[in-house]
Amino acid sequence: MVLAFIEHLNGAPTTLSLEVLTMAGRLSGEMAVPLEAVAIGPKGAAAAGIVTSYGVSRLHVGDDPRLADYAPAGWARAVAELTERVNPEVVIGTASDRGSEVMAHVAARMKLPLAANCTEIAPGDPFTVTRQRWGGSLLEEAHLKGRVKLLTLAPHALAAEASPSRTEVATHPFTPALDDKDFRVRLVPQVEADTGKISLAQARVVIGGGRGVGSAEGFASLEELAGLLGGAVGCSRAVTSLGWRPHSDQVGQTGMRIAPDLYIACGISGAIQHMVGCRAAKHILAINTDAAAPIVEQADYAVIGDVQKVLSSVNAQIRKLREVPVG
Amino acid sequence: MNVLVCVKRVPATAGHIALSADSQEIDTRYLGFTVSPHEECAVEEAVRLIEKHGGSSTVLTLGPEVAIDQLRDAMALGIERAILLETDGREWDPVATAAAIVEAIEAERAAGRSYDLVMFGNESADSAGYQIGVRVADALDLPCVTGIKALEIGDGEAMVRRQTEAGWETAELSLPAVLTVKEGINLPRYPSLPGRLRAKKKEIERIKPQWQDGGLEKIRLKLPVQVEHSVEILGKNGDAGAQVVELFQRLRLL
Ligand SMILES: Cc1cc2nc3c(=O)[nH]c(=O)nc-3n(C[C@H](O)[C@H](O)[C@H](O)COP(=O)(O)OP(=O)(O)OC[C@H]3O[C@@H](n4cnc5c(N)ncnc54)[C@H](O)[C@@H]3O)c2cc1C
Numbered sequence: 001m002v003l004a005f006i007e008h009l010n011g012a013p014t015t016l017s018l019e020v021l022t023m024a025g026r027l028s029g030e031m032a033v034p035l036e037a038v039a040i041g042p043k044g045a046a047a048a049g050i051v052t053s054y055g056v057s058r059l060h061v062g063d064d065p066r067l068a069d070y071a072p073a074g075w076a077r078a079v080a081e082l083t084e085r086v087n088p089e090v091v092i093g094t095a096s097d098r099g100s101e102v103m104a105h106v107a108a109r110m111k112l113p114l115a116a117n118c119t120e121i122a123p124g125d126p127f128t129v130t131r132q133r134w135g136g137s138l139l140e141e142a143h144l145k146g147r148v149k150l151l152t153l154a155p156h157a158l159a160a161e162a163s164p165s166r167t168e169v170a171t172h173p174f175t176p177a178l179d180d181k182d183f184r185v186r187l188v189p190q191v192e193a194d195t196g197k198i199s200l201a202q203a204r205v206v207i208g209g210g211r212g213v214g215s216a217e218g219f220a221s222l223e224e225l226a227g228l229l230g231g232a233v234g235c236s237r238a239v240t241s242l243g244w245r246p247h248s249d250q251v252g253q254t255g256m257r258i259a260p261d262l263y264i265a266c267g268i269s270g271a272i273q274h275m276v277g278c279r280a281a282k283h284i285l286a287i288n289t290d291a292a293a294p295i296v297e298q299a300d301y302a303v304i305g306d307v308q309k310v311l312s313s314v315n316a317q318i319r320k321l322r323e324v325p326v327g
Numbered sequence: 328m329n330v331l332v333c334v335k336r337v338p339a340t341a342g343h344i345a346l347s348a349d350s351q352e353i354d355t356r357y358l359g360f361t362v363s364p365h366e367e368c369a370v371e372e373a374v375r376l377i378e379k380h381g382g383s384s385t386v387l388t389l390g391p392e393v394a395i396d397q398l399r400d401a402m403a404l405g406i407e408r409a410i411l412l413e414t415d416g417r418e419w420d421p422v423a424t425a426a427a428i429v430e431a432i433e434a435e436r437a438a439g440r441s442y443d444l445v446m447f448g449n450e451s452a453d454s455a456g457y458q459i460g461v462r463v464a465d466a467l468d469l470p471c472v473t474g475i476k477a478l479e480i481g482d483g484e485a486m487v488r489r490q491t492e493a494g495w496e497t498a499e500l501s502l503p504a505v506l507t508v509k510e511g512i513n514l515p516r517y518p519s520l521p522g523r524l525r526a527k528k529k530e531i532e533r534i535k536p537q538w539q540d541g542g543l544e545k546i547r548l549k550l551p552v553q554v555e556h557s558v559e560i561l562g563k564n565g566d567a568g569a570q571v572v573e574l575f576q577r578l579r580l581l
Contacts, residue, residue: 025364073470095457097491101473104458108465113422113542114455116450123336128546131455137344137548138353140454140569145542152457184470185437188497201492229580237364245512247476248490253452254364254510271342283578285571294342296558301574305564313568316579321572 001026001086004037005079005093006104011046013039016094018160022056022152022262023121024092025163027079028055031123033089037061038082041068041076048169050221054161056169062085063173066183070098074182076105081176083110083148090123095152103152112146119157135253138168154259158278200249205231206260208251209239212267212288212307216244221311222266228318234258234278236268252277264308270295287311328374328382328443328480328502331435333428333463334366334401336394338454350547355452362397365448369508371515372478373446374405380480382443385406387429391416395531402526403518405517410532418454425462429533432467444485447507449474456543464505471505472498476512 006017008164013021021037036058039047044061051059062078079102083091084229094102095117107114119139120130126143131290133140144151200206207222207229219233224250225232234251251258252274262274266287268274275298278284286299288311296302301309338353339361346353362370372386386401388394391410398409416496419427432442445467447460457473464471477488485504488497489512518526561570575581 013384061512072472081382096549097489100457101461103459104473105465107458108425110412114456114458115543130549133548134340134344134452135339135455138346138370139551141549142543143546145540145544181468183502185472186499188499199492229575235505241514243514250511262575269342272344273340285561285574291560299558300556301559301561303561303563303567303571305562305567308565309564310571313565314571317568318575321581326492 001034001036001088001134002031003083003086003088003091004035005091005099006037006047006079007050007094007096007098008038008041008044008047011039011043013047013050014094014096016096016099016153016155016159018050018054018162019156019158020092020094020324021051021056022158022161023153024090025230027090027092027121027123031089034058035093036086036088036248038062038079040078043068045171045173045215048171052166052169055163055167058170059174061171064178067179069161069188071183072185074178076102076109077178077182078108078174080109088148090151093152095154097154097229105149105302107120109151110148110213112148112150115142115149115151115233117154118151119149119154120214121151126253135273137253138273139277156259168253181184184190189308198230200232200234200251200256200258203232203258204261205264206234206251206258206278206281207261207264207266208230208236208268209245210236210268211238212241214267215245218308219245221308221315224266224315225318226247226313227314231260236271236274252292264309265295266281269293270298328380330374330376330382330444330446331386331432331442332366332369332384332401332406333387334362334370334448334457335388335451335453336360336397337363337391337451337565340574344550346548346550351545352418352548360393360396362400362452363448363452364443364510365508367515368510368512369446369448370401370404370458371513372476372508376444376480377405377514378416385410385432387412387417387428389424389536390414390501398531399526400518402421402529403522405522406514407530408484408532410534412534412536414538417423418540419544420541420545421452421456421458421462421544423539424541425459425466426539426541427536428459428463429466430536432463433459434534441503442458443502445503445505447505448510449507460505460507467505471507472499472500473507474509475506475507478506478512489510546568
């Protein structure tokens with residue numbers, strides 16, 4: 001059996017979890033074994049209505065009330081205990097922050113190897129995976145051993161694909177043996193939302209600034225364009241290292257991964273560690289003085305020129321467009 | 328308080344990555360070496376903790392002899408002691424790496440040095456297994472939080488914050504503990520010249536751990552397939568303004 005560890009929000013599986021279900025479904029088909037899923041927290045049972053479209057035959061729900069809120073070691077204990085009991089060939093989780101953390105705990109607890117951020121899985125002996133290194137700038141082909149193969153799936157390695165046919169899903173609640181020790185990390189339940197601004201993760205347009213913006217003040221023109229387009233401002237690591245912008249704006253290997261409709265890279269050279277953070281954008285527009293900068297050849301559109309000159313002209317034209325009375 | 332920071336020597340990759348002829352490594356002929364940005368921040372955080380609370384800091388790496396460069400870099404920033412778990416340069420997988428680190432921490436404890444905090448980067452820049460910190464915490468029976476971007480210590484407790492898609496999440500845990508750090512927790516300082524000179528003279532403690540097969544074996548590296556595509560040049564400088572606005576309209580952003 002293949003076991004998919006899914007994350008959910010009040011029973012609705014996250015996008016990455018749907019990708020995991022899709023990959024796990026393909027794998028179970030290839031291995032000719034059933035597909036089962038596990039969701040943690042009492043509300044996990046509501047996921048049955050969705051996993052039915054992904055070929056899941058059984059949904060295990062770790063329904064102890066203490067597992068309702070995120071508790072990394074407690075969640076891992078539940079997944080590990082279930083794994084020992086139902087004995088799957090493979091357990092796949094998401095490579096989200098939480099998925100990665102829980103699967104690492106599962107692996108540590110079960111004393112098994114874990115392959116993180118896999119993009120391809122070839123079952124058999126040897127069991128071969130392709131996994132991301134350097135944030136996805138490089139791939140590794142590896143052999144994974146262990147009586148149960150534990151892995152996490154890299155975000156967007158494939159697209160989630162629901163099947164038109166539905167399976168009969170049997171829901172199996174279970175109560176793992178929990179220990180106070182599993183709750184030594186106390187999460188303060190309330191999450192502070194970032195106020196007001198459109199978040200980098202959600203924005204349809206992201207205007208990214210690099211060293212070529214010239215200064216912290218130079219970002220004013222990017223902020224203005226973000227305001228005009230209803231987008232968000234991001235930046236490169238060169239910029240956060242210089243202290244021009246907070247690290248929460250950084251796009252790339254050690255920053256955010258974004259997937260807007262349009263990414264406007266202003267004065268950014270296009271280093272691979274930056275590109276892994278923005279290559280999921282539908283379109284990239286580069287603004288750079290150097291026509292030979294790597295960003296230019298990786299972009300869909302480019303303007304060769306000074307960031308400030310280009311943006312002041314663009315911003316002025318959009319303002320003018322807005323002034324013209326409609327009709 | 329006593330803090331241990333664990334770091335990994337990796338190539339300081341530049342704009343793009345090339346592979347060695349046998350596809351086993353990154354071609355490092357023209358590259359320097361460094362540690363992950365996450366680990367640079369872990370080192371900085373350890374130095375700040377000791378500056379604030381007193382105590383001592385130690386840096387540890389598992390790697391080849393030349394990894395003493397990265398240990399000295401950390402000492403140049405203010406870390407006091409350094410331990411090298413010396414390997415013959417071959418790849419150690421996460422299980423083997425964590426086991427060697429656990430053994431070293433236990434040996435330290437037996438010698439009367441115990442740590443209130445063991446810090447790691449959230450994931451190494453190169454192999455990025457996302458698990459060493461958690462495995463070490465599990466083996467030592469310590470609580471662990473990964474991916475922290477803020478840390479406060481008070482009265483045997485740690486308060487940490489991490490960034491989620493929805494905002495910021497706060498967690499509390501008692502010390503001793505294991506924490507893995509993400510870039511952004513601080514802005515690391517640059518080493519001073521006296522710092523560098525001091526670090527150069529310091530002794531490095533060495534241990535030779537036993538390699539083991541941890542169950543994840545690298546077969547080869549490969550570069551992701553690049554999709555062919557072409558770029559449309561919209562114009563130069565301010566003259567391109569109209570074309571850019573037209574593009575926004577075409578993409579239905581205006
Ligand atoms: C392990 C590791 C992780 C990393 N993680 C990240 C990460 O998460 N995110 C990230 O961004 N980087 C990351 N980096 C760093 C990355 O390698 C680059 O150093 C960084 O992205 C460069 O930032 P930049 O493009 O702003 O600066 P530069 O490379 O200096 O480029 C500046 C660009 O601006 C252009 N320019 C200059 N003046 C102007 C002007 N007036 N108008 C228009 N254009 C102008 C130049 O032609 C140049 O192309 C990482 C590196 C490593 C080793």
